[in-house]
Amino acid sequence: MASPILPGSGLGSGLDIGSIVKALVDSDKAAKQTQIDKQTKTNTLKISGVGSLKSALTAFQTALTNLGSTTNPAFAGFTATSGTTSILTATSDNTAVAGTYNVVVNNLATSSKVASAAFAGGAASAIPSGTLKISQNGTVYDVAIPANATLQSTRDAINSAQGANGISANIVTDSTGASRLVISSNKTGAGSDLKVSGIPGLVIDGTQPMGTNPAAGASGAVDGIAKDASLTIDGLAVTSKSNTVTGAISGLTLNLASVSPGTPPAAATVTVASNTSGLQTSIQSFVDSYNTLMNTINSLTKATADSEGRLTVSAAFTGDSMPRALISDIRSVLTAPGAGGPLAVLSQIGVMTNEKTGNLAFDSTAFNKAMSTNGMSGQVKQLFSGTDTTNGLLARMGKAITPYLQTGGLLDQRNTNLQIVGKNLSTQQSALDLRVENMTKTLTAKYNAMDLLVGQMKATASNITSFFAALNAQKSSN
Structure with a gap:
């Protein structure tokens, strides 16, 4: 089988x-x-x-x-805290000494801002080509003014060339349509006044104030010339080129924010204590x-x-x-x-x-x-x-x-x-x-x-078996 x-x-x-x-x-x-x-x-x-x-x-x-x-x-x-943060804030380092200090801010350090004479043609007024020279603290910064320049393109040239030096320019236009080139510096303190020369019509002496009602032809410092910060610390007079006063009190940095109010001016108390x-x-x-x-x-x-x-x-x-x-x-x-x-x-x-x-x-x-x-x-x-x-x-x-x-x-x-x-x-x-x-x-x-x-x-074996079975059957029938 x-x-x-x-x-x-x-x-x-x-x-x-x-x-x-x-x-x-x-x-x-x-x-x-x-x-x-x-x-x-x-x-x-x-x-x-x-x-x-x-x-x-x-x-x-x-x-x-x-x-x-x-x-x-x-x-x-140490921690330094100001009793009147609207006037100043304070920070300390590890050389500070615990104590209290009364600080009166007489005026803040200011930067130089100057304005040119007025241009009746507004921002599109033509400006002669040449080299505009902006001097500050004995350093002269040159700005190339190309042909066909306008008051607006001169402003852009100043910003492009002197932005990295903290000098920027803009245009202020009055109600009559006359425009002035206004140049500012981020450097504060007395002696940082800007002076501009080299281009006719853009000569500015920043050591001279324009006054409150400048004539159209007037130029000079806006809001007064640059000045140092003035303050007193426990009655001692201190001046600073910037509004960040370091070294006046050992281990302390005073960050001036505004002038002390009142008459006489109210002092801000700075307290230094161990942290x-x-x-x-x-x-x-x-x-x-x-x-x-x-x-x-x-x-x-x-x-x-x-x-x-x-x-x-x-x-x-x-x-x-x-x-x-x-x-x-x-x-x-x-x-x-x-x-x-x-x-x-x-x-x-x-x-x-x-x-x-x-x-x-x-x-x-x-x-x-x-x-x-x-x-x-x-x-x-x-x-x-x-x-x-x-x-x-x-x-x-x-x-x-x-x-x-x-x-x-x-x-x-x-x-x-x-x-x-x-x-x-x-x-x-x-x-x-x-x-x-x-x-x-x-x-x-x-x-x-x-x-x-x-x-x-198996098939062959089956065939052989069937063959012999047939022979046996034939013999039996005979």
Whole structure:
């Protein structure tokens, strides 16, 4: 009796050719596929780890930059506050001294603004060609005026040529239609008056005021000539070329906003005090940022147990030397002496390293005790911000992580190498898939050929059996 033909079996042999081929192919594929899968999983984990570490370092770098801001300093040793901010505001540095100061602003520093004689033809008035010379503080600025120039094109030429020098021009037209060229400077203080020469009709002496009702042919300074700021500090007279007054009070910068009102004028009180609470907040912010970075690094390097608590599951950088080098670079900054002075290391203000976790801990009680020493607030600023742009703790910490974060740095290089590994694994997978496909085709063809041969042999055997059965039947009938 012929063998029954089962689902998926060969028509001739009755064997499950598909299952046989699959088993043989899977057996040949298994070792290489396992290797590729394992390496791909590890490589993907490392790529993700590089991204996580770079994000954590970028966040830490941003925190360092914000804490080290010069426009909004987080480690100002002193705070200077003005009792009347409409008159002036004040900022301090670490050389300031606690105290109060009464400041009266008599007048603000002004810049030079000059106007030409009036041109009846308005902005389209013709201007002779030549070289317009604008002088200020002994410096002469040349502006080329081409042929067929107008008052408007002359204005544009001045703005284009001298905008970078703080000189600008515009046109003011009165109710009669007559126009004047008005030239301004952003430099303030006595002696900064503008003088214009070189072009007929545009000669202006900025040391001479035009007055309140200038005649059409008059030219000169608008609203008076440039002058210095005048103020008194605790009754002592002070002048300044600008409205930003530095050096008058050691460690303080006064930003003048308006003249003191009243008769006699009311003083604005500036108070300078140690910035203890602000420094404590900033130090805590630094500690928190540091610990967040360390926690991320630890999570990327520490192996963990599986769900059954037995097998060890590696993290992205388990056993990798780069995170250890990074931690070493960062911690070396913490232990190195500061920019000089009695405050040299963080432990003096209550910042200690936890021996078990490696994180920082901030003892506010120890900090407040340290801050009771005179001048310590300025020393805290010096420790973190330094005496220049390179020797403060924040700057040195930023320098330590730069090789890892910078474009083309260590993390970028590591990511590039991992991407190459990923492409190689993808190539290996494609090659393995092609091998499996070809092997499947080859084995299927061979087993189908065998099945055909078995089917032919079975047919021959069946014919022989039928022949002899017929002979036996014929003999029996005889």
